[in-house]
Amino acid sequence: MTTAPDTAREAALLRIARQRQAAKRGSAAPEAAVGTEGAGGTTGPAPLSAAQRRMWLMDRLGGSGAAYHVPFAARVRGPFDPQALGRALTALVRRHAVLRTRYGQRDGEPYQEALDAAPVPVEVVAADGDVAELLREAAARPFDLASGPVLRALAVRHAAEDHTVLLTLHHIAIDGGSLAIVARELGALYGAALDGDDALAGELPGTLAVPAPQYADYARREHAAVDALENGLEFWLGRLAGARPVPLPAPAADSGAPARRGQAALLAEPLPPAVLKGLRAVGREHRSTLFTVALAAAYAALLEQTGRTDLVLGCAGSHRDRAEVRELVGLCVNTLPVRVDARSTGTFGDLLDRVRDALLEAQQHRDVPFDLIVERLGAAARGADGHPLVDVTADVLRAPAALELPGLVSEPVEVDLETAKFGLGFYVEEDRSDGAPPRCLVQYDRARLDERTARRLLRGFAGLLTAVAADPNHPLARPQSASGAPDSAAPAHPAEQCLRDRPEVAEVFLLETDGRPPLAYVVPSRTGSLDPMGLRAALRTRLAPELVPAAVTVLDVLPRTADGAVDRGRLPGAPAAAAPADTSGVRGQAVLDAFTEQLGRRPAPDDDFFLLGGHSLLAVQLADRLRERLGLPLTGLDVMEHRSPRAIAALLDRRGEERAAALAAVRSAARPADTPSRDARPAAARTGTVLVTGATGGVGAFVLRELAARGRPVRALVRPESAHLLAADGVEVREGDLGDPDSLRSAAAGADAVIHAACTFTSPEVDLAAMRAALDGWRRGTFVFVSSVDAYGQPPVTEVTEETAPAGPFTAYGRAKLDCERMLLEAAGTGGRGAAAVVRVPIVWGPHARLRDQLRWGATGQFFQAARNGEPIELPARERGWYGAPWVHGAALARALVSCVERPGGGVVNAVGGHVDWRDFAAELIRLLSSSSEIHATHAGPGADTEAERGTGAAAGPDFLLQHRRRYRPARTLADELTERPGEDWRSVLAAMLEV
CATH class of the missing domain: 3.30.559.30 (Nonribosomal peptide synthetase, condensation domain)
Structure with missing residues (x-):
């Protein structure tokens, strides 16, 4: 515990840190361009309002779940037109840019940016089973604030003229007062939509004829006025000085499952x-x-x-x-x-x-x-x-706003x-x-x-x-004492009575132990500060030695049980308390290092994250850093709740033990030979569950990390021998592989989205069978397929975009990818299925063991092996067009794939991070490996074509795999996701891959 002078010094340091952080935040705020946004306002990125920033931080911390989702539902009876509602919602989001805004991050700071207005789909489903549960699941589906949208619509059909309409919005874009505006305007727009598109395009009545105010302008004004709030901040700091949270008693241990x-x-x-x-x-x-x-x-x-x-x-x-x-x-x-x-x-x-x-x-x-x-x-x-x-x-x-649509009888639904x-x-x-x-x-x-x-x-x-x-003069109940007993309880210990007599002490509790001096716990009042050593010295002057507490500990609040009594087991230093975690181990040192890097100074094991200058955004960044280094689940909320390096290390140790226990259970599990290897019945998935195939592969690992960062529940299909790698990570593990169609079919059933990232590379027929099985199980949500730029084949152009038609010859791998794409796109939108996205990728790079193996033994393996052995590196013949290969970082690809799940647009998109020249690549390998290799290049004659490009059947050779004379253009719709982030340039990631 800190003394009063220490606390004052920490407070002064904290204030300086806050001022510096505020100055940094102000200078890093995105500048807005001048123009129009929707029907009025300015365009370009804008800062978040303070309230929005809190919503964004709660989403990034990983602890909000659906707490900030705003469902708005009504039962409507009459001739309901879902298409008209979709047109009305499209007009609504065009009018109010905040309803089509995404929330990105730049230099550690969030910003908001309005997307172009796009049609708002209204999903129509039949009322089957528990409709209340259906609505609850639909409203709880996660939002991706980084890509948007923050509004979605569902219509549940009970009968021909009986529907429940559900709009789900994220609180970052709306409040209770906004719902009344949305309800009023949507009713008018729906009425106009019933009359056709011309009515919506014409002059609308009332307030709809006037351009709507835009929230980004409101946020900019608030951001610009921050400096003027200093007097108000000083008021609040004084008003809340010494305040403590309401001491809510924690649930009793016997109150059921946590x-x-x-x-x-x-x-x-x-x-x-x-x-x-x-x-x-x-x-x-x-x-x-x-x-x-x-x-x-x-x-x-x-x-x-x-x-x-x-x-x-x-x-x-x-x-x-x-x-x-x-x-x-x-x-x-x-x-x-x-x-x-x-x-x-x-x-x-x-x-x-x-x-x-x-x-x-x-x-x-x-x-x-x-x-x-x-x-x-x-x-x-x-x-x-x-x-x-x-x-x-x-x-x-008060009664909430009601959604009323013209020509329909509406009844609010909670x-x-x-x-x-x-x-x-x-x-x-x-x-x-x-x-x-x-x-x-x-x-x-x-x-x-x-x-x-x-x-x-x-x-x-x-x-x-x-x-x-x-009776307004009703007498207030007499408060209980600090111990949780009425004031008429048994006489207090003499040390407790002495401490109660001091004006700077608000609450006291003494923990008496057999044969040893008691332990004292005190809570300070607002009249002064507490010095534990000084309190104990004062007690020694008044009490017999055996009555003086062994220690006096200052607490913000006394921990309590469900009935209000002090929870002895949660008192620091109590005999039943667990031994403190050791910070000298690998995880403890990693935590101390991360604190040092994130906060700028080396902490002591029990230093408080907040007193070191930490805040919510830094908690998110610290958790990301530790999760990356240690491979154990950790969120920003974990950091904020555990706070000290010792406590965070203890939490990570517990999670490491859980992983080890799960690994032991997987290894020891033995299935009888006559038992079916898979359960073909679909298991119930958590709301918003994304199935990821190939979850332990290089791409799958990055996808799992991205989904975890966004708080999405994950179902991972992995081989039985690899299941332990994902144990205890909060991932639902389903055993199976591409060669077991039943496992694929079962895993896809019940999932809310699919990211199919697994492939064999060498057995195209297995890839095709796996795609058929996955499509059989796919029943709803988006299906994202990780394809390859090899599916383009050899088109007669040098600039390849999504619109470029595939042309032969193809490798067997590329042909299988193309056939899988066709099966998927034909199945999309049928049988209740959602949209499908085909993401064509080049070589994937990233610090992962599987990707490292591809670097060493795949298409680029001949470069690596030669450089490692000091042998000459033979480059492929330099011909017309580009001389190198396209590539993408695994993390950027994961962002793109998850974006396609959350923002389903359908169709084919390219996920390309950049292009690397073969000579530059070879030179960098030589430098990183300190190799004595020399680079040799073969030069083709003017106008020469390779046998592969003439279609002679030599397309599968290693030289052909390096012949990438075409440049592949990345998808414009994925520009933010594919934008290179620190450490994702090809030189940095190549160095990291060599160290894996």
Whole structure:
């Protein structure tokens, strides 16, 4: 633990680091070009608004899942026209550029860029089985913010004139106020679309006749005004100094299977209509709104549960009261942290007055983006256990916007994604769209609370609302002591009593052990700082030696169990606590090295990531670095939750042990000889699952890494002898290979998309049979096939684009690829299948063992072997056209393949990173291998053709594999994905491949 002077010094250093980071971010912000965007505004990349940046970071951290998806659904009865809805949605996204915006990254900073308007497809499926589950799965499918789109549409057909329409948007592009605009405009556009394209192209009524404001302009204005927020930031830093998260008791160990982070549960209790009437009357008496009354009731419920009188809750603040924002589609909300000191508040009326004043004060500084506050707070924005300072919220829920289409009877449909943005939320329904009685609700993250505690909070919240409606001076419940027992509990240990008497101590707990001095744990108050050594010295002057604690530990909050008692097992230094991880091992040193490289100084094993200057974006980058080096799963959220090098090393050690255990299980598993080798029945896949064939190959490895970075669930088809390589990586492993059609068919069934990256190179007939089997299992989603530029054959041109027609002669490998492409494109769009993309690739380079082997033994093997042995390198004859080969980095190819899954356009595209000249390639090999080889080139006579190009049948020879006189142009649609990133130039990757 740090002393007060150390903490002050760290705070000063942190402030300097934040200022430098802000200056760097400002200078690196993408500049916007002048022009028009949609119906108005400026074009080109724009910075993200602060609220968008938070959405982007949550997506990159890997912990948000579907928590920030916004489903908008209605049951519509009547003559519904899906094509008209598609035309209306296309007009809507053309009007509001934020609905067709992608979110890229440049120099570590995100930016937003509007895509060209493209038709918005409306997928129509039959109502088969559990429609609610179908809607939930559709709404939970991941978005790819880097490529877009952020809006998709689905229509479920119950009968000829009975459909459920589901629009799913990402929160980065929309908020609650925007939904009302979208609903109103979409209704008008759908009506016009029913009259045909001419009506949509003509002058539309009302606000649709006026160009819409554009969100990118809003973000630019906010970004330009950051410097003016310094006074507001100083207010928030002072207001939140010393604040700690609400101490939510963790789920008990016996509360069932552990829940994943963000998995929500909702509990509800009906409220008589008279209660709402009474609460409004209480609000008027105290100059407060119904929302303020509900917020005060949430504080009171937490006061009773935790005994904490100093609490911070979050509430949503909107900017839509400003004229320039009222018709803007986009994310125009901000989180307001509201801190209330409830000491000496004996009645609910007293507490309500304090909540009202604190809320008004917060609203006066609502222009300061919450993320800027969090960044400036640094380590103080989280508790000792890693939970955020603002993890509890409250709100009043009103009937949401309704999707109403002309000529149809509409009924809102709720799609519950069972996700939680906060650890705990208290809500009051003011009115309901179905006319049902109002309710009070508690929503909680099942990884933060168990049901028993949540029900107790709901009962307390509902009871308070009912009692306060009848009597605004309802007395507040007496808080519990720090130990979780009532104040009338047994007498405290003398050391505990002495510590309680000190004004700088807010909470105390003593852990007494048999035959040894106790351990003391203290939580500081707001009146001063705590020096553990000084506290212990003071105790020695007042107590007998055997009563003096062996150590005094300062904590941000005391860990608690589900019933509110202190969780002894989670106290640092407790006898049951596990031994600290050793940072001297390979993983520990890798973590320390990564911290040093990312944060600019060598940390101690227990240094805090945030106190070293870390923040969300750096957590993402640190996790990427460690995942790359150690080959173990790690997310930015893991870094933010574990924080110190020692804790992160311990986490990686545990995951390494899980991998080893899974490997042992795979190796020891023995299948009886008379048991079928594969289960032909399709297994249920997780929502959004992508099947990857060839997952342990060079391309497959990069694809898995890219999918993991984007948070996509993966089903990997691997050979049984290679299954252990993917164990414990969060990947669903399916055993099989290209020679087993049943395994391919089964693996494809149930997947939401397919990336077919496996091939044999030497057995074209196996490739064809494998494609047939995969197509038999493919039933929905996009199918992306990794083909080859060899499928072009030998066209009579030197510049090859996707429009170039294949022409013979072909290698057997190229012919098989072309035949597989034709089978796939014929199957696309039939039998419920989605779009298909054929990605033609050249030689794939990257630091992977399989790709290294291709370098050494494949088409370029003769160069490598000669250079390694110091022999002359014989280059192929230099003829007309290009003299070298096209290539692509494995990481760039993976980005392109995943982009084709997330942004299905269909058809054939080229994934080419660049071209390398054979002479340059040979010279670089000689340099890297310190070889004595000399380069010899054969020169063909003027106008000479090779036998291969004359079609004499010599096309399969090694010299032919090096004859690439054509340049292959990369797909324009994949320009961002194929753009060379640091370390992806051919010289760097060649050096890396030689070191693998």
